Amino acid sequence: MVANRSSAVRFVVLMAGPGLTGEEILYRQSDLIIKANGGTDEAAATNRAGQAAMFAAVKEEDDPAVLLARFREALEPMLAGVPEEAREAQIRAQLAQVNSPWFRYFLTYDPVPALRALHQPVLAINGEKDTQVPPRDNLEAIRLALSAGGNDDVQLVKLEGLNHLFQTAEYATIEETMSPLALRTMTDWILARSGG
Numbered sequence: 001m002v003a004n005r006s007s008a009v010r011f012v013v014l015m016a017g018p019g020l021t022g023e024e025i026l027y028r029q030s031d032l033i034i035k036a037n038g039g040t041d042e043a044a045a046t047n048r049a050g051q052a053a054m055f056a057a058v059k060e061e062d063d064p065a066v067l068l069a070r071f072r073e074a075l076e077p078m079l080a081g082v083p084e085e086a087r088e089a090q091i092r093a094q095l096a097q098v099n100s101p102w103f104r105y106f107l108t109y110d111p112v113p114a115l116r117a118l119h120q121p122v123l124a125i126n127g128e129k130d131t132q133v134p135p136r137d138n139l140e141a142i143r144l145a146l147s148a149g150g151n152d153d154v155q156l157v158k159l160e161g162l163n164h165l166f167q168t169a170e171y172a173t174i175e176e177t178m179s180p181l182a183l184r185t186m187t188d189w190i191l192a193r194s195g196g
Contacts, residue, residue: 004117011193013186014124016133016164019115019141022106023055025133032131050078055107058098071095115142116149123155123189125182127162157185 003009018025027048034044053074061067071091079087097103124142126135139156146154159181161168166182169175 001114003120004114009120011121011123011190012118013190014122014142015166015182015186016126016130017124017138017142018109018111018133019138019143019145021108021110023108025138026055026107027051028134028137029132032134036131046077050074054094054098058104058107067099068092068095071098112141112145115145118146118149119151121153121193122146122151123157123186125157125159125166125185127164127166127182128158128160129162130164132164155189159185 003012020028030047030051031044034047054071057067057070057074061070068091071094075087075091075094079090082090098107122142124139126133126139128135135158139158143154143156159166159179162179162182163170165174166178167174167176168179
């Protein structure tokens, strides 16, 4: 978005950038996390149905009481074994998160129009182990949007073994700030475009 507003921007590096709407990213993110934790396709489908119902409620409802009722209905199948008092706390916590201004924006934001308008050289990198912005779907969507806008100076890179933050470790054991592979990939690409 910034590059589209300024002729001073000579190139763009997208680090784990989205190519899909926030809603689509969240569906894919949840599916990957459930399956990575040993969940079944059925569990992923139940979760997706609950998410879809919550997201629809947030996009359609302004009345807090109606919104809360729709969240209770959406989350009921996922919280069936949870005690009543804990279930209500989880429903309200989920509603507070999903109904925040930032989340509402993220849910409906579509990066495709901004990507189509982008004419500067683009490097888009994602970590191969990224479960927050899944690389395969997002890099392909970025490629299609840039191509549709006529931008052919594009390099898409899936960095093997790296997570969403371009680290080689899992989040619980992180000591690395950023992988040298990610830094080298960006540095080489930028230097090639800047004549450095």
